[in-house]
Amino acid sequence: MQPTQQVLIPEVIQQIPLNYYLIFSTALFVIGIIGVLTRRNAIIIFMSIELMLNAVNMLLIAFSSYKSDPTGQVFVFFIMAVAAAEVAVGLAIIVMIYRNTRSIDIGALNKLKW
């Protein structure tokens, strides 16, 4: 790498403060939390969890890009791999719940409540 090479910084990184990414990711995460707390459909709760995972990914990538550290992006890669495995098992569990209770309403799953 020549020392004379011009350093190219993406325009977004030059113009948008890192704080705005923090606020944006927090908003996505909070929307996911509200989804988990308000819905009763197990699949939509699952999708809200995916939303929260993606909010965290977004923040990791933003920090990694701003600080030029590839480790954060490797973590995101692993999060995506684990999320894929989690979705496969989770959806299998939801299909099994449907098979046993004929619905995916989590209100029906109260055996462990008390």
Add this chain to the structure above:
Amino acid sequence: MNELLAHFKQLTPTGYLFWILAFVTVLSAIVVVTARNPIHSVLALIATFFCLSGHYVLLNAQFLAAVNIIVYAGAIMVLFLFTIMFLNLRKEDEESKTSLAKIAAVIVGGTLMVLMLGIFKAAQVGSYNAIAFDAKTGLVENLGMVLYGDYLLPFELASVLFLVAMVGAVMLGKREAGDRHF
């Protein structure tokens, strides 16, 4: 507020693209949570993932933008759509929780948001380092060196995780002798 206005004045088209993408992302995330029909939720979630991939491209993380589209918008959302259509949920319209529970959930979420905003005000996140900045951080070449160097063992363990998840999903999904057919 004036600070935000001054911020908007100095933006170039790429900066505006960030705001538009962020707005669409949050909007489709809200649709995911509020839509009545689960299919609409899935479609909104796909839109959210594409917008997030756009953010990754803006941040010069092209590899993860591609992986995000392939893994999330491709594989995971197809699984979700397939399950929703497989379960045939149209006939039962989901009765939602009481409005008291909904208000409580929104209050909990809003409190967390305000709390985090307060923390961010006090936190020193810093900014980019203009001299040491490396624009190639998110490209395949750079990430591959780290992934197959420092993180080789977790990478191999991920394959074991996939094997276990695959076996688990098949075992859970298999119909046993006494089960109903549907």
